[in-house]
Amino acid sequence: MDYQLELTNVAKHYKDFIAVDNVDLQIKKGEIISLLGSSGCGKTTTLRMIAGLIEPTKGTIRIQGENMNGVPPHKRDISMVFQNYALFPHLSVYENIVYGLKMRKIRDKKVLMERAREMMDIVQLSGVENRLPRELSGGQQQRVSLARAMIVEPKVMLFDEPLSNLDAKLRERTRVEIRNLLKRMNVTAIYVTHDQEEALTISDRIAVMNKGKIEQITVPTELYTKPATKFIAGFVGHANFFEGTVQHVDGDRILVKSKGRHLIQAVVPGAGRLSAGKEVTLAIRPENILAGASGQNMPNLVSGTVTARIYLGSTVRYLVDAGEGKEIEIDLQTKHLVDCGEGDTIHFSLDENNLILVNR
Ligand SMILES: Nc1ncnc2c1ncn2[C@@H]1O[C@H](COP(=O)(O)OP(=O)(O)OP(=O)(O)O)[C@@H](O)[C@H]1O
Numbered sequence: 001m002d003y004q005l006e007l008t009n010v011a012k013h014y015k016d017f018i019a020v021d022n023v024d025l026q027i028k029k030g031e032i033i034s035l036l037g038s039s040g041c042g043k044t045t046t047l048r049m050i051a052g053l054i055e056p057t058k059g060t061i062r063i064q065g066e067n068m069n070g071v072p073p074h075k076r077d078i079s080m081v082f083q084n085y086a087l088f089p090h091l092s093v094y095e096n097i098v099y100g101l102k103m104r105k106i107r108d109k110k111v112l113m114e115r116a117r118e119m120m121d122i123v124q125l126s127g128v129e130n131r132l133p134r135e136l137s138g139g140q141q142q143r144v145s146l147a148r149a150m151i152v153e154p155k156v157m158l159f160d161e162p163l164s165n166l167d168a169k170l171r172e173r174t175r176v177e178i179r180n181l182l183k184r185m186n187v188t189a190i191y192v193t194h195d196q197e198e199a200l201t202i203s204d205r206i207a208v209m210n211k212g213k214i215e216q217i218t219v220p221t222e223l224y225t226k227p228a229t230k231f232i233a234g235f236v237g238h239a240n241f242f243e244g245t246v247q248h249v250d251g252d253r254i255l256v257k258s259k260g261r262h263l264i265q266a267v268v269p270g271a272g273r274l275s276a277g278k279e280v281t282l283a284i285r286p287e288n289i290l291a292g293a294s295g296q297n298m299p300n301l302v303s304g305t306v307t308a309r310i311y312l313g314s315t316v317r318y319l320v321d322a323g324e325g326k327e328i329e330i331d332l333q334t335k336h337l338v339d340c341g342e343g344d345t346i347h348f349s350l351d352e353n354n355l356i357l358v359n360r
């Protein structure tokens, strides 16, 4: 398999500090990959090594199979889009957009005009080509920087939190536009963000980084429904955790006694490799907890006291004290609300098919 971009064992050390730790990444032509992770986990450093702005301490970066070690940034055929847009303030929108083509020695005015027109159509900037960047809104400036990066048809496009300066509504719309645009032009892209929703909407696959390492790389749906580790389950969406000991294994079904003395039955693929006595962590999303169940000493039934009721529009989140210091989050559809407020006792059940076995 030929990859458009391939990182093998790439690391960046600053003296004793490991900013990026043995990252492996293979990206196919036209694929959009997000690097998702909290502040300081090594996203920008990884991106800058790919761009050639930082020299890796070790490892190999290949673009279309060609080793990039020692190749300067301007010879890598990569475009980068930054958070602050980095537009040339004294150049018009048009001049900003054709800048990369001029750098590539394309001088024919007609060709420049045609390519710029095409790009401005795509990013919907027609009509403002003669304005200066400061005469544009934030969203328009972002589209100029997108057009400027894309017009040179780079082998790889790199995005470093390009939408964080936009307001929420515009951000939501722009990320869909970026994805459509990249797909239409079959551009290979790496998109850095710490916003999980942005990563879920824009990417073909998401690589979650933690302390310089890629902890899991997979498609968005799988990341949410089958997070590999406790960190990822808690970072991508909300999750409740139950630590406990396996009591019994039967095929894919396990019975776990949690530290809070809850009995939990779960159907988890690969349960066969577990045996009684093993310590495990189970996770469940707040929306996979069902309210209103009751029964004595039945597995998966839990009761607790509501400590907060948070109205979120389409859902209501209940924070529940389930005893022994265990706080549980439950999301209920507003239209299926139970009549239950702060201080009340709530009974609920954990859906056995939606419990996830995660690594610690
Ligand atoms: N030149 C440097 N010297 C020493 N440490 C550095 C240097 N550059 C970055 N670091 C450290 O490397 C780690 C990773 O930095 P990086 O900029 O890649 O994080 P990030 O994931 O992009 O975070 P953010 O979301 O805040 O932008 C951080 O702890 C940072 O302090």
Ligand SMILES: [Mg+2]
Residues within 6 Å of the ligand: 043, 044, 045
């Ligand atoms: Mg960064």
